[in-house]
Amino acid sequence: MSGAQGMEPDKAPLMEVLRDDPALAAQLRKSVQVLADHAPDPAMGQMLRQVLSGDKNLRDVFAGTDFPEMFRPYTEAAVAEVAHMTDEEKEASVEQGRSQIDAAYEAARATQSAPASGEVDDDEYFRNRGSILKSEW
Incomplete structure (x- = not known):
């Protein structure tokens, strides 16, 4: 796999299905890096x-x-660790994970490039086109 077209290998999503979800693509890349290490x-x-x-x-x-x-040994160890956590520790861990994911999405959203000049962003078009009653149809 050579990555997404025009992207550096360390920025391209590891799975093409994640091309439109940069935060999830970054999370997968980080997870694979941890596994590799x-x-x-x-x-x-x-x-x-x-x-x-x-x-x-x-x-x-x-x-x-x-x-x-x-x-398997790593997943079993993680499951055993969670089994010994109190409900409060589990909830704190969940909240920490949510915060990290939210931060990743915000960072990805902030760094997403705008469409190249001349390209129309369909979402932006439909969000800002106004009422059909005010159009010049």
């Missing part, structure tokens, strides 16, 4: 770094390896 198998870490650089496709890596089994 802490992979229990050096070969898996290298594959994930290739995904991050755009040399490999995330779906292919996931489908073509024993990915779930390799990371």
Whole structure:
């Protein structure tokens, strides 16, 4: 995978379906980076770094390896950690996660580029076109 057209590999979404959701794309990229940095198998870490650089496709890596089994110890440890948390700790963790996601969306929204000159932003057009009764139809 070479990333989205015209985007640097470290900015392109890892999955094309996330092209229009930069905050979620950034969250996925961050998660894959954490997995690459802490992979229990050096070969898996290298594959994930290739995904991050755009040399490999995330779906292919996931489908073509024993990915779930390799990371089972990490998921089991996370589940065990949550099981020992109090309700207040869980709620605080949820709120922290929501805040981080909201901040990521705000940052993505602030850095999204406006349409190139000449391009019409359909959402903006429909938001600002006014009433049909006032149009010159």
